[in-house]
Amino acid sequence: MxxxxxxxxxxxxxxxxxxxxxxxxxxxxxxxxxxxxxxxxxxxxxxxxxxxxxxxxxxxxxxxxxxxxxxxxxxxAEASRVLDQDGKLLFDAPDDGTGRRxxxxxxxxxxxxxxxxxxxxxxxxxxxxxxxxxxxxxxxxxxxxxxxxxxxxxxxxxxxxxxxxxxxxxxxxEYTGTTFIETYLYDADERHTAAAEAVGAGAMYALTPGKGIIAHREAGNILHTYVILNRSAEWIAAIDFTDAASATARVAAEFDGWAPELTALITDGETAPVARTIHTLxxxxxxxxxxxxxxxxxxxxxxxxxxxxxxxxxxxxxxxxxxxxxxxxxxxxxxxxxxxxxxxxxxxxxxxxxxxxxLLLGERAPFGFLDLFNGSNAERTSS
Ligand SMILES: Cc1cc2nc3c(=O)[nH]c(=O)nc-3n(C[C@H](O)[C@H](O)[C@H](O)COP(=O)(O)OP(=O)(O)OC[C@H]3O[C@@H](n4cnc5c(N)ncnc54)[C@H](O)[C@@H]3O)c2cc1C
Structure with a gap:
């Protein structure tokens, strides 16, 4: 045929x-x-x-x-904020209601x-x-x-x-050297109150050179987190992502000493962490x-x-x-x-x-990223 x-x-x-x-x-x-x-x-x-x-x-x-x-x-959900690793607010831009993005x-x-x-x-x-x-x-x-x-x-x-x-x-x-690891928290306001308050109404960025946590509040009271790490492909491959508990612990260990409301976005994850190695043409x-x-x-x-x-x-x-x-x-x-x-x-x-x-993970993090917001109407809460 x-x-x-x-x-x-x-x-x-x-x-x-x-x-x-x-x-x-x-x-x-x-x-x-x-x-x-x-x-x-x-x-x-x-x-x-x-x-x-x-x-x-x-x-x-x-x-x-x-x-x-x-x-x-x-x-x-267009609100954005930047925190430091201790959970201190560095920048806060409420949704300005313009609906441009x-x-x-x-x-x-x-x-x-x-x-x-x-x-x-x-x-x-x-x-x-x-x-x-x-x-x-x-x-x-x-x-x-x-x-x-x-x-x-x-x-x-x-x-x-x-x-x-x-x-x-x-x-x-080709692998860029950066991997995003996804986790989700559900019923955030009721069950993950501190993390939900840290994330706020839209996107939250907590960034240091080489590693960071980005989380979005999604419709339905959900916090969706991307842990971002500059690590070799071998380092990522050595984590057994089929074993959710040990993978979560391994990723969380990279954020030892960070504010608990930030690390909760990893340790309280309700879905098995998923690694997305970032490639480019x-x-x-x-x-x-x-x-x-x-x-x-x-x-x-x-x-x-x-x-x-x-x-x-x-x-x-x-x-x-x-x-x-x-x-x-x-x-x-x-x-x-x-x-x-x-x-x-x-x-x-x-x-x-x-x-x-x-800007997210380079040597100046988070300040290069903060500069992106310069000139906007947002309130800068700290220098
Ligand atoms: C962690 C992460 C966060 C991102 N965040 C954003 C963001 O906030 N905003 C944004 O604009 N972009 C974002 N992106 C980029 C965005 O996801 C992609 O650029 C976009 O999905 C590309 O769309 P696409 O239709 O080209 O391909 P895809 O969305 O990849 O769709 C390809 C489709 O082809 C199918 N397919 C694959 N192989 C085959 C095959 N052999 N035969 C038949 N079907 C096949 C797949 O199943 C899939 O359905 C992000 C990417 C990543 C990795």
Whole structure:
């Protein structure tokens, strides 16, 4: 039997791939999204994202989902504060109510995108394991479940470890030397009062050179913590994260002597700690145009988290969707227009992303990070 053919195949149902599918749908263009996860609910979608006017919100407008987006905003969560390791407040910026960078849960955002697509747009349980160019811009995709399809236009929206990227580029992600370790506390105000007070209404940063604790108050009275550590890959690999209690103790030991309301964010964690080693593609990663295939989001420009990655992925999806709609009979013209704008748009963000890691954990921490807030209306409670 011949494999089924899909004029537009998108690999990856993350925020970038789904935004592309939605913007195409708005323009009356069907697409199929192949996703490795077995279902929408099979994996926790991670924390809160602030969605910027210049990229994420613009993409949602192109997706005709601004009202749906407004309905999932976590009001008040734009507050920020910086503490020292003794729990002393160094800086406090309440939510100013301008709503310029509203916070939403990643899972909620993914859901409004999924709900906006026709049935069977996303094919769950389709993990790409192989790709083969067939000529004339067509490709064959092979999946772990044994299925095979062919594509007219193929988009790699499959994140950091993209299986589509090797069709265009030899670049591979490299470890930055920083790892984020996630924990969650639930019913925070009632059961974790001191930690909840330390975090406040929005984001809390407690930073010293080489290590820190960042926590967000999420909708539903939840504290979501990222412990951030500059440590070698070997050091991280030596922690057995399948043994939650010993992994928690090992991570907490790095914060010996810190204020108990801060270390409680680790030691009272109600989910097994999850390590996210932070990788990056080479700065300004780009590729030569190849017929019938392109990349978006982390597959195209993986970089350290600086609050931009999901926003950029959505903007990529929207821009690619509009480029395809503008060149309905010429996929190569669409991909050329998309990539000519993509590379200069993302190259400077690599520098900002690396600079952000340095502000969080570099030798001047937390003062480099505090400088970011200079010029805002926030109250500086200590020098
Ligand atoms: C700790 C941390 C914190 C972050 N915080 C923020 C933040 O606050 N704000 C922000 O804007 N960004 C943040 N980011 C960055 C953001 O998460 C990413 O940039 C964003 O998710 C990229 O979206 P994407 O759609 O390109 O890829 P992804 O979200 O990675 O989605 C890729 C999809 O492809 C699927 N997939 C992968 N391989 C295959 C395969 N072989 N076959 C089929 N499907 C496959 C995956 O299952 C997934 O659903 C953070 C990142 C990290 C690590």
């Amino acid at each position: 011949n494999p089924s053919h899909h004029p537009i195949a998108i690999v990856g149902a993350g925020l970038g791939g789904l935004t592309l599918a939605r913007v195409l749908h708005v323009h009356g263009i069907p697409a199929t999204v192949y996703e490795a996860d077995p279902s929408e609910q099979s994996r926790m979608q991670g924390g809160q994202l602030d969605i910027h006017e210049a990229d994420g919100q613009r993409a949602l407008a192109d997706a005709d989902l601004t009202d749906e987006f407004r309905a999932i905003i976590h009001e008040g 509203p916070e939403v849960l990643r899972g909620d955002l993914r859901r409004i995108l999924l709900d906006s697509l026709p049935d069977r747009t996303v094919r769950w349980g389709h993990k790409v394991t192989g790709t083969r160019p067939l000529g004339d811009g067509r490709h064959e995709l092979t999946f772990a479940n044994g299925a095979t399809v062919t594509s007219g236009l193929l988009v790699g929206a499959d994140g950091a470890w993209s299986k589509i990227r090797p069709l265009l580029s030899d670049a591979e992600p 080479p700065d300004g990663h780009r590729w030569q145009r190849a017929p019938g295939v392109t990349l978006l989001g982390d597959a195209a420009h993986l970089m350290p988290p600086s609050g931009d990655g999901a926003n950029l992925a959505m903007l990529d999806g929207a821009e690619l969707g509009k480029a395809i709609a503008a060149h309905p009979d010429d996929a190569e013209a669409a991909l050329t227009a998309y990539e000519e704008a993509l590379f200069p748009r993302t190259a400077p963000v690599y520098t900002q992303a690396h600079d952000m890691l340095d």
